Amino acid sequence: MQSVDIVIQGAGIAGLALTKMLQKTTMSIMTLDQRHTLDAAGAGILLQENAILALSHLDIDIHQITHAATISHINLGSVQHPDAMRLSTSGNARGMPRAGLLHELHKQINDSDLYWGTSIKCWRQCSDKTIELELDNNRRVRCRWLIAADGIHSRLRQDMQGKATAFRSTGQYCWRMLVDDVEHNNEAYEIHAGALRFGMIPTDSRQAYIYLVNADIDGVLAATQNWQHIKKSLQQGGKLFSYLADKIDSSTNILFHPLVDAPVYMPMESSTILIGDAAHPMTPNLGQGAAIALEDAVILGYLLQSHSNNPSNDFHKLRAKRTNKLMQSSFAAGAIAHWQTSWIQQAKILGLQLTPRRILKHKQRLFTDEFSQQLTAIKRDYLL
Ligand SMILES: Cc1cc2nc3c(=O)[nH]c(=O)nc-3n(C[C@H](O)[C@H](O)[C@H](O)COP(=O)(O)OP(=O)(O)OC[C@H]3O[C@@H](n4cnc5c(N)ncnc54)[C@H](O)[C@@H]3O)c2cc1C
Numbered sequence: 001m002q003s004v005d006i007v008i009q010g011a012g013i014a015g016l017a018l019t020k021m022l023q024k025t026t027m028s029i030m031t032l033d034q035r036h037t038l039d040a041a042g043a044g045i046l047l048q049e050n051a052i053l054a055l056s057h058l059d060i061d062i063h064q065i066t067h068a069a070t071i072s073h074i075n076l077g078s079v080q081h082p083d084a085m086r087l088s089t090s091g092n093a094r095g096m097p098r099a100g101l102l103h104e105l106h107k108q109i110n111d112s113d114l115y116w117g118t119s120i121k122c123w124r125q126c127s128d129k130t131i132e133l134e135l136d137n138n139r140r141v142r143c144r145w146l147i148a149a150d151g152i153h154s155r156l157r158q159d160m161q162g163k164a165t166a167f168r169s170t171g172q173y174c175w176r177m178l179v180d181d182v183e184h185n186n187e188a189y190e191i192h193a194g195a196l197r198f199g200m201i202p203t204d205s206r207q208a209y210i211y212l213v214n215a216d217i218d219g220v221l222a223a224t225q226n227w228q229h230i231k232k233s234l235q236q237g238g239k240l241f242s243y244l245a246d247k248i249d250s251s252t253n254i255l256f257h258p259l260v261d262a263p264v265y266m267p268m269e270s271s272t273i274l275i276g277d278a279a280h281p282m283t284p285n286l287g288q289g290a291a292i293a294l295e296d297a298v299i300l301g302y303l304l305q306s307h308s309n310n311p312s313n314d315f316h317k318l319r320a321k322r323t324n325k326l327m328q329s330s331f332a333a334g335a336i337a338h339w340q341t342s343w344i345q346q347a348k349i350l351g352l353q354l355t356p357r358r359i360l361k362h363k364q365r366l367f368t369d370e371f372s373q374q375l376t377a378i379k380r381d382y383l384l
Helices: 012-021 049-059 096-106 154-159 220-225 229-243 291-305 313-335 342-355 357-383
Strands: 002-009 029-033 045-046 073-077 085-088 093-096 112-117 120-125 131-135 141-149 168-180 187-193 194-206 207-214 256-259 273-275
Touching: 012 096, 012 291, 045 049, 045 096, 045 194, 045 207, 045 291, 049 291, 049 357, 093 096, 093 207, 120 154, 131 357, 141 154, 154 273, 154 357, 168 229, 168 313, 187 229, 194 229, 207 229, 220 256, 256 313, 273 313, 291 313, 291 357, 313 357
Parallel strands: 002 029, 002 141, 029 112, 073 187, 093 194, 141 273
Antiparallel strands: 045 093, 073 085, 120 131, 131 141, 168 207, 168 256, 187 194, 194 207
């Protein structure tokens, strides 16, 4: 039986980032993914300040990433007032294709620790706190830590919970796509129009990520929507989204998801640790899922190489409150986005117009400050 220090199931955003963190140490790692290559399907992603801070701990300089767009402002509004609230990012946000982020992470990693087309078939915790695994190629491995980074439908989480995860539905359905040949001025938009919500995030100099959310449709109907339906719905989003709708045709790759989340799950006193969407699947309404997956990888990477006696408990103590808060805020942001009574909508737009920019900026900084404080605490309490 082969022995390694750490097995990571999942080479997505969280798994690749953790692999990169641990490759800086002397620990032996095995990272498995059921996909046969880094085919990196997906649309776009918004990386805000905390994601960029996390990437800097992975030695990734956001300025060096070629296929990414600087987001100068994030605008929130209605069809009539698309920029009711115009928030400057001070240059600290990027949009990029999801594939671009995965390739950037992969580029930083020594391939010898990556095992594509491989999953865990079964595993058991031994009395000496190690874990014995059998892979689906019948290979047997023993490790000290098993990390679940296998995404929203994590098999390992289900094994641990002993039942299927109870997802919370938002009643909202989302379509996402990348479109080329777009003039975007480096500004991102989210437009609220009752049951519909329209988003656009620049991902390269002439490319944008578009999303459409419908809160007033049942799941069966949502799943049958084709590109013509999506194009027609986008045309209801005003001038900008009619312009973007013109870029869509039968060749556009449109991804469809129900928007759901699930309670944060981080077992303490265990040799198995969950990170990213495996631990806390959250709705995408705050654009924080990938950022939090990167944060988890950085924090856990430091804890596993520190003198912590119990990295699993310490990870739980540091992360559970923050991830739960973001998950609940993200869910609430989605619900508020679809308030449908017209006077409430008008009051919301007025509220957005009147909110002092300084307060919003401060709130945004709080997300990053909290992560910075966790990094400082780790250096102070575990690494010195
Ligand atoms: C509609 C939508 C829009 C989003 N927009 C944003 C955004 O703008 N900004 C943002 O920060 N986040 C966004 N997110 C969230 C973000 O995509 C996720 O939070 C992020 O991908 C989580 O990373 P992860 O590594 O935990 O999981 P994933 O990226 O899903 O990776 C999981 C990996 O595990 C592998 N795997 C799964 N099961 C197994 C198995 N049994 N064996 C081996 N391997 C396995 C998969 O192949 C995959 O490679 C969005 C999500 C959605 C649904």
